[in-house]
Amino acid sequence: MADLPRLQYPSTRTVPQVDDYHGTPVPDPYRWLEDDNAPETAKWVSRQNAVTEQWLQALPWRPALRDRITALVDYPRVGRPLARAGWLLIPRNSGLQNQNVWYVQRGLEGPAEVLLDPNAMSPDGTTRIGVLAIDRTGQFVAYSISRAGSDWQEIRVRSLDTRTDLDDRVEWVKVSDIAWHGRGFYYSRYPEPTEHALSGVNERHQVWYHTLGTAQADDRLVYDDAEHAKRFHIVRTTRDERFAVLSISDRGEGRDGEALHVMDLTHSAPTFQPVWTDFDDHFDVIDHVDGELVVFTTHAAPNGRVVRIAPQRPSPEHWTTIIAEQPEPLQDVVMGGGRLFATSLVDVTSRVRCCNPDGAELREIALPGLGTVEGFDGEADASHVFFTYTSFTAPPSIHRLHVITGEHSLFERPALPFDPAQFETHQHFAISADGTRVPMFVVHRRGLVRDGRNPTLLYGYGGFNITLGPQFSAARVAFLEQGGVFVQANLRGGGEYGEAWHQAGMKTRKQNVFDDAIACAEWLIANGYTTSDRLAMQGGSNGGLLVGALMTQRPDLFAVALPAVGVLDMLRFHHFTIGWNWIADYGSSDDPEEFRVLHAYSPLHNVRDGVRYPATLVTTGDHDDRVVPAHSFKFIARLQVAHAGDAPVLIRVETQSGHGASSLTKAIAELTDVYAFLFENLGVAPRFDAA
Numbered sequence: 001m002a003d004l005p006r007l008q009y010p011s012t013r014t015v016p017q018v019d020d021y022h023g024t025p026v027p028d029p030y031r032w033l034e035d036d037n038a039p040e041t042a043k044w045v046s047r048q049n050a051v052t053e054q055w056l057q058a059l060p061w062r063p064a065l066r067d068r069i070t071a072l073v074d075y076p077r078v079g080r081p082l083a084r085a086g087w088l089l090i091p092r093n094s095g096l097q098n099q100n101v102w103y104v105q106r107g108l109e110g111p112a113e114v115l116l117d118p119n120a121m122s123p124d125g126t127t128r129i130g131v132l133a134i135d136r137t138g139q140f141v142a143y144s145i146s147r148a149g150s151d152w153q154e155i156r157v158r159s160l161d162t163r164t165d166l167d168d169r170v171e172w173v174k175v176s177d178i179a180w181h182g183r184g185f186y187y188s189r190y191p192e193p194t195e196h197a198l199s200g201v202n203e204r205h206q207v208w209y210h211t212l213g214t215a216q217a218d219d220r221l222v223y224d225d226a227e228h229a230k231r232f233h234i235v236r237t238t239r240d241e242r243f244a245v246l247s248i249s250d251r252g253e254g255r256d257g258e259a260l261h262v263m264d265l266t267h268s269a270p271t272f273q274p275v276w277t278d279f280d281d282h283f284d285v286i287d288h289v290d291g292e293l294v295v296f297t298t299h300a301a302p303n304g305r306v307v308r309i310a311p312q313r314p315s316p317e318h319w320t321t322i323i324a325e326q327p328e329p330l331q332d333v334v335m336g337g338g339r340l341f342a343t344s345l346v347d348v349t350s351r352v353r354c355c356n357p358d359g360a361e362l363r364e365i366a367l368p369g370l371g372t373v374e375g376f377d378g379e380a381d382a383s384h385v386f387f388t389y390t391s392f393t394a395p396p397s398i399h400r401l402h403v404i405t406g407e408h409s410l411f412e413r414p415a416l417p418f419d420p421a422q423f424e425t426h427q428h429f430a431i432s433a434d435g436t437r438v439p440m441f442v443v444h445r446r447g448l449v450r451d452g453r454n455p456t457l458l459y460g461y462g463g464f465n466i467t468l469g470p471q472f473s474a475a476r477v478a479f480l481e482q483g484g485v486f487v488q489a490n491l492r493g494g495g496e497y498g499e500a501w502h503q504a505g506m507k508t509r510k511q512n513v514f515d516d517a518i519a520c521a522e523w524l525i526a527n528g529y530t531t532s533d534r535l536a537m538q539g540g541s542n543g544g545l546l547v548g549a550l551m552t553q554r555p556d557l558f559a560v561a562l563p564a565v566g567v568l569d570m571l572r573f574h575h576f577t578i579g580w581n582w583i584a585d586y587g588s589s590d591d592p593e594e595f596r597v598l599h600a601y602s603p604l605h606n607v608r609d610g611v612r613y614p615a616t617l618v619t620t621g622d623h624d625d626r627v628v629p630a631h632s633f634k635f636i637a638r639l640q641v642a643h644a645g646d647a648p649v650l651i652r653v654e655t656q657s658g659h660g661a662s663s664l665t666k667a668i669a670e671l672t673d674v675y676a677f678l679f680e681n682l683g684v685a686p687r688f689d690a691a
Contacts, residue, residue: 085138149658320360548603
């Protein structure tokens with residue numbers, strides 16, 4: 001292996017901060033690192049980055065690894081078209097562009113022209129396009145942009161005919177859709193902060209209406225709930241713009257569902273009327289048919305069902321079920337061409353049924369294979385809709401489906417600079433501590449020998465009802481072609497098996513998630529894939545919490561830990577930016593019982609002096625205003641003091657990036673360093689001449 005420099009970690013000063021949680025004193029000696037704008041914190045970050053860079057520079061094959069990853073991701077890519085009012089908006093990337101470029105054309109045959117190129121909006125390529133919405137007339141597209149990885153967005157409007165922006169600018173937007181109605185749109189924002197009120201910028205989420213050609217100062221306030229400052233309020237309009245639908249969440253109070261209000265915009269003085277006011281179940285309005293809302297809900301159906309609700313008679317006894325709950329969870333339901341397309345999950349792979357508006361099933365859509373599909377939405381009179389299919393060994397391909405016949409054809413598939421047929425995927429199941437059957441996908445070179453020595457990377461998330469389905473990664477090939485085994489575990493807390501699976505990994509049941517991951521790791525060892533000294537664990541955000549919990553609970557089980565943008569201080573997460581939103585999944589240290597559970601697994605608070613921890617590379621971004629970098633700063637400071645082994649425990653802080661890399665250039669640089677760290681600490685000497 002490489003001749004590496006002797007590590008000398010930067011010293012981190014401590015402060016005598018001790019907090020009292022329901023009678024339990026908890027020290028917080030690195031509290032000062034929470035101020036990521038302080039000059040002292042900036043100097044600390046610079047010193048940490050310098051130590052990490054010195055260590056990585058000593059790896060002689062690091063430049064070749066970067067070249068290999070760059071070559072693997074350098075191929076033309078296309079996203080699913082957005083079809084509206086006769087236009088097709090299609091995102092494309094020539095290969096190494098930092099951001100996708102949006103092209104526009106009239107129908108399938110029209111010439112494609114550049115509509116939006118975010119690469120030209122900033123010199124470092126970190127400006128990104130978020131939401132796009134075409135108005136009903138087909139004259140304008142409203143779009144949001146964010147800078148340097150921030151969650152804050154600005155909405156602009158561009159003419160589809162002239163390809164130029166209007167003067168309209170809408171700022172301080174976060175957690176928002178763009179919902180057209182007439183000559184303007186609804187959006188969600190926070191009040192503009194004053195110099196002395198920056199801490200309140202993530203409170204009092206409001207709904208506004210912007211009229212084209214006017215200043216934001218003239219926008220009309222549509223909905224404001226000053227009594228519940230930590231609720232989200234998101235508005236969408238039905239495709240014909242008859243109804244505006246307001247979805248309200250109260251996650252800051254620990255409730256994981258949505259309330260639903262609706263406004264009939266045909267009325268002379270429309271106002272929002274409540275349809276559902278509790279926050280215990282999920283509701284998503286798909287569209288409307290004959291004046292009734294078509295709604296996906298988990299109410300009385302943990303795996304989801306579709307009902308029709310008349311706004312004037314919203315109580316459940318008046319609902320009509322049109323797609324009943326099934327043993328397999330409904331993942332997504334959309335309307336396109338006057339049909340309902342219902343996507344279910346069968347052991348974490350997609351199945352799609354096409355139904356009439358009354359719910360009568362017409363057919364199951366034949367898919368290219370066992371993988372993940374998205375799309376099928378379209379206008380009411382559309383004859384065709386688009387969908388995307390992908391798997392671990394198939395890059396995202398775009399398909400065009402005939403709504404009436406169910407037949408589909410390939411619209412576009414990328415040409416890869418490698419052969420994905422070299423690799424294969426298998427699904428296995430581990431048994432968790434309480435007997436629960438936990439699925440995982442295992443990806444590797446064809447013909448892999450299970451000799452117990454394969455370098456293995458276990459990836460997981462396990463939270464927020466998010467499903468980790470089969471997904472393609474060209475960059476991952478840089479690991480697989482060196483004999484690596486990639487494993488994606490589908491842990492409780494996610495949405496893989498419906499709401500019951502989600503709730504089994506929430507709040508006081510969060511330990512189930514960690515037990516599931518441990519069971520998967522032990523299964524891989526018992527079945528001859530790897531050993532603990534050749535096993536790594538990786539995850540980001542809530543998955544970063546997963547890695548932090550695993551390495552503190554079972555430091556013997558893994559050789560490498562890779563927590564990215566992780567939630568690592570479970571006692572104070574709700575005090576930073578939008579962190580209160582996660583109380584619905586985690587609970588809160590303000591509650592005595594939930595504090596006990598959080599304190600028991602919080603990674604920051606469970607690092608023990610004198611323990612040999614896995615080689616650890618913590619990654620974060622200096623502009624992460626979702627999971628603030630203080631989580632990572634405090635965790636690595638504590639780990640560097642406590643760690644008794646020789647394995648490196650380092651942090652890599654990316655600049656001008658937020659909750660993940662803000663550009664392809666930055667993503668390649670970070671992936672290079674993560675894989676370089678992984679190879680060195682799993683005992684892999686990569687060779688790229690044979691790749």
